[in-house]
Amino acid sequence: MVNEGAAATHDVLLVGGGAAGLRAAIAIAETNPSLSVAVVSKVYPMRSHTVSAEGGAAGAIAADDTLDEHAYDTVSGSDWLCDQDAVEAFVQEAPRELLQLEHWGCPWSREPSGRVAVRAFGGMKNMRTWFAADKTGFHMLHTLFQTSLKYPDVTRYDEWFVTRLLVDDGRVHGVVAIELMTGRIEVINAKSVVLCNGGSGKVFPFTTNANICTGDGMALAYRAGAPLKDMEFVQYHPTGLPFTGILITEAARAEGGWLLNKDGYRYLQDYDLGRPEPTPVLRSMELGPRDRLSQAFVHEVEKGRTIESPYGPIVHLDLRHLGEKLIDLKLPMVRELCLNYERIDPVKELIPVRPVVHYMMGGVHTDIDGATPIGGLFAAGETACVTINGANRLGSNSLPECLVFGARAGKAAAEYAASARPPSPAVMRQAQDEVRRLDQMRSADEGTERIADIREEMQSTMEDSAGIFRSGDSLTKGVDRLADLQQRLQHVQISDETRVFNTEVVAALELANMLDIAETILQSALQREESRGAHQRTDFTARDDKRFLNHALAYRESDGSPRVERMPVTITRWPPGERVYGR
Amino acid sequence: MADSIQMHVTRYDPDRDTAPTVTEYEVPLRKDWAILDGLNYVKDHVDGSLSYRWSCRMGICGSCGMNVDGQPKLTCATFLTDYAPGPIRVEPLTNFPVVRDLVVDIEDFMGKLPRVKPWIIRDDDQSVIDGEYLQTPEELEEYQQFSNCINCMLCYAACPVYGLEPDFIGPAAIALAERYDLDSRDRGQRERLDVLIEREGVWGCTFVGECTRVCPKHVDPAGAIQRYKLKAAKENVMAFLLPRGAR
Numbered sequence: 001m002v003n004e005g006a007a008a009t010h011d012v013l014l015v016g017g018g019a020a021g022l023r024a025a026i027a028i029a030e031t032n033p034s035l036s037v038a039v040v041s042k043v044y045p046m047r048s049h050t051v052s053a054e055g056g057a058a059g060a061i062a063a064d065d066t067l068d069e070h071a072y073d074t075v076s077g078s079d080w081l082c083d084q085d086a087v088e089a090f091v092q093e094a095p096r097e098l099l100q101l102e103h104w105g106c107p108w109s110r111e112p113s114g115r116v117a118v119r120a121f122g123g124m125k126n127m128r129t130w131f132a133a134d135k136t137g138f139h140m141l142h143t144l145f146q147t148s149l150k151y152p153d154v155t156r157y158d159e160w161f162v163t164r165l166l167v168d169d170g171r172v173h174g175v176v177a178i179e180l181m182t183g184r185i186e187v188i189n190a191k192s193v194v195l196c197n198g199g200s201g202k203v204f205p206f207t208t209n210a211n212i213c214t215g216d217g218m219a220l221a222y223r224a225g226a227p228l229k230d231m232e233f234v235q236y237h238p239t240g241l242p243f244t245g246i247l248i249t250e251a252a253r254a255e256g257g258w259l260l261n262k263d264g265y266r267y268l269q270d271y272d273l274g275r276p277e278p279t280p281v282l283r284s285m286e287l288g289p290r291d292r293l294s295q296a297f298v299h300e301v302e303k304g305r306t307i308e309s310p311y312g313p314i315v316h317l318d319l320r321h322l323g324e325k326l327i328d329l330k331l332p333m334v335r336e337l338c339l340n341y342e343r344i345d346p347v348k349e350l351i352p353v354r355p356v357v358h359y360m361m362g363g364v365h366t367d368i369d370g371a372t373p374i375g376g377l378f379a380a381g382e383t384a385c386v387t388i389n390g391a392n393r394l395g396s397n398s399l400p401e402c403l404v405f406g407a408r409a410g411k412a413a414a415e416y417a418a419s420a421r422p423p424s425p426a427v428m429r430q431a432q433d434e435v436r437r438l439d440q441m442r443s444a445d446e447g448t449e450r451i452a453d454i455r456e457e458m459q460s461t462m463e464d465s466a467g468i469f470r471s472g473d474s475l476t477k478g479v480d481r482l483a484d485l486q487q488r489l490q491h492v493q494i495s496d497e498t499r500v501f502n503t504e505v506v507a508a509l510e511l512a513n514m515l516d517i518a519e520t521i522l523q524s525a526l527q528r529e530e531s532r533g534a535h536q537r538t539d540f541t542a543r544d545d546k547r548f549l550n551h552a553l554a555y556r557e558s559d560g561s562p563r564v565e566r567m568p569v570t571i572t573r574w575p576p577g578e579r580v581y582g583r
Numbered sequence: 584m585a586d587s588i589q590m591h592v593t594r595y596d597p598d599r600d601t602a603p604t605v606t607e608y609e610v611p612l613r614k615d616w617a618i619l620d621g622l623n624y625v626k627d628h629v630d631g632s633l634s635y636r637w638s639c640r641m642g643i644c645g646s647c648g649m650n651v652d653g654q655p656k657l658t659c660a661t662f663l664t665d666y667a668p669g670p671i672r673v674e675p676l677t678n679f680p681v682v683r684d685l686v687v688d689i690e691d692f693m694g695k696l697p698r699v700k701p702w703i704i705r706d707d708d709q710s711v712i713d714g715e716y717l718q719t720p721e722e723l724e725e726y727q728q729f730s731n732c733i734n735c736m737l738c739y740a741a742c743p744v745y746g747l748e749p750d751f752i753g754p755a756a757i758a759l760a761e762r763y764d765l766d767s768r769d770r771g772q773r774e775r776l777d778v779l780i781e782r783e784g785v786w787g788c789t790f791v792g793e794c795t796r797v798c799p800k801h802v803d804p805a806g807a808i809q810r811y812k813l814k815a816a817k818e819n820v821m822a823f824l825l826p827r828g829a830r
Contacts, residue, residue: 096711
């Protein structure tokens, strides 16, 4: 129950305990030790989805590499929709952040000399991707989590689910959250709040994303009045295992893996991505960007050159020529995942793969310090859209993004907290409204709609209407279907009346979050009448810089529907040009 | 192959039950389905109140550990067909207080983890601007397997000592201490040994080796404990021979 006197109060509250949240927490603990910092997360921090990242983290350190080249690769990879001031800050700070992780103990793979090793990655012109075998996200997350334990003053709310941001007078004042272990609903007051609780891949049926990736941070900000930016840009990773959607890292191709169609043909050569060479060529063929590779797959399906499987068409990823030794050294998790989940050995067999939803380029609109338009509200990591990713993120840019902008947002939130006023009585009323809403939800046994049914229909709607290729027609149909699902959500059934660890209530709240996110994706996609990066319209097949070299900002209207506004892209040094790969 | 299999799942609702009960569910038996897919089928289509943790579904987040036919397993990486024709017994991990259904309370471990100081300790913090601490592939190899612990708690569920002596700091925490001890960048061996040399440190272990056997990530906590016992024994001899300041 909300009890005004008992509510916890912190200076800075981080919502989410993955790479961005923990990096922010440590940044504040180190630079402003007098501030009260707390991390609230719906899972224990080391369970966060950062853990699943595999291939690596980009940061230019090699002698033959430059910051400008990393910036250019990122800008061209984004199809010029990124903000170049953000990219310049990002490439400059990424190496330092990765070195910081090294000092904190991250087990980066090494050269014989003892220096940190780097590998090739898709869309990158130089070798600049740091890696810890192919468990980079896992090692980064555990390094951050374990290092955060050095700071016992960082308060943790593990397994608390945030249901609402408390915003009054244009400023954030805290959150309402459910403690899963007890079912208690509590107010956590804070002078500033940083949303760093990940992406929303679960709005789609087939995704590499964990079950927890339900867009909670995006939905919290959106409902509080902050706009979601560039939501139409959904990244399909070209190589997921069928059925499970488990990611087979791009590093598999960076180490020399080939994509083959049913004829054993390296089909990417037919899609303006370069000529097939026996060894990997940077920014070419299998090392092209993810959007282009996933689009090529769809064309192969249309030509009848893919392989049928119980889970739809697939192609093959061939690692056999790399040999057991290299696979075990550089790609141990790929082998482990294939053996465990497909019962095949990539040393001897072809890996069946298909494109799979992997990452949201869009997210909560922030500036270069993670600040949203709401006072005291910040965002970082996949939740946020700064944006360095524009219309297509390059592989291995997301992990350093969490570090660079997690640290920046943490510091900015700490500064903001120093100036903030105490919360107004209106905030307490909001909190009490929220408690009433949650209590009603927890006794919604008379509902008639199953959570799983609505979720599955939402997911198939998204795949049908906003997949790798979209059209005005498919998107309009999708918008209607989602409106219907929003109505059905009002009659959702919650059979679980127990307070303790009630995962059904959480699932219903996550579903509500996802439906809101899904609507912004479709509406933003519908209004972008061009093809750019990961957003490919069959009815508007060309990039249209004249009308659409700008961001989409989706605001929530009072009736719940999204209103899309446009905002200019920041261009500093790289005017829009053609994206060239393999030539 | 039959087209369905029975799962016998432990249910426990602290608001209503005085003791756990078992509920039988019939779930589709599919080649690709893990135990977790069976549980998700129950939650989505049969009983939405079934409670359990899961997230990544690729054996790396460490959330979904449960006892399957009496053995601690990651349920996302354990397949229904391996238990055909069934029934399959699914229970919460042993040695932990049960919160609800298949959810256990791991706060004890979360409290123990910081005690072994699982972070790099140095007295000469080199600036990041000066670049990385050098570490050869051979030096990395020294500790790498211990760094693969996903904190899934299977080793605590398998550990007979932890079952009897809840104060025992336990396999995963000791493996992580050893992970930092063996890291060429670290100088914190002394501080960790001070913790692990205590009664509830390594001495509780009776070398059953179950922790290593059940580890889904091929970490060897039993090996780590053995190494610590040697270090601790050596330390005791030194303590006998030399006053503390000289060590």
